[in-house]
Amino acid sequence: KQEVTQIPAALSVPEGENLVLNCSFTDSAIYNLQWFRQDPGKGLTSLLLIQSSQREQTSGRLNASLDKSSGRSTLYIAASQPGDSATYLCAVRQITNAGGTSYGKLTFGQGTILTVHP
């Protein structure tokens, strides 16, 4: 059974710092890994999706890496801003589940609560 873990659980940094959020998963048979942002009381906003064949994806100040064989991904946020404060979730999409082919089920980590203070 796939387990996804995120470290740290919470992070508080001053504005302008570069930071790294970590995600690990136990089953490396994945299609892709997706990073989301969740604001309090809101839905999930997709930030980046990395295919299993890719090592890295970039969008603006965000860079996500994937090391499938070791079951790890990192989300790098450059020059953090107060508006980056949110919970960041990673989720993996597996190739198969116990019953056979998986049809898009995402397994989520518990998230990292990021606070960027001015």
Added chain:
Amino acid sequence: EPEVTQTPSHQVTQMGQEVILRCVPISNHLYFYWYRQILGQKVEFLVSFYNNEISEKSEIFDDQFSVERPDGSNFTLKIRSTKLEDSAMYFCASSQRGLGGDQPQHFGDGTRLSIL
């Protein structure tokens, strides 16, 4: 940018009552999903739906739950007889393709379901 919309944003229901949560996925998407998030816990997969049938479901998705695409735009989750432990935020998501693995899932803002 197209988005997934969910209604209502908050639903309060008495235990044992039926509840229907509604979602309008992004118009050219073909795969639809429901997830839930109990307060303070991880987001959990409930069900995926494609071509008018369930593709995959979790252990949570028992006989009390059902999904339907009654027309070309709506996607609904019905809980037949609600229990206290059904209280959670329910998220609908959609993607252009499920197999192939190269399309992100886009989520709505959720419906907060409170069972009294």
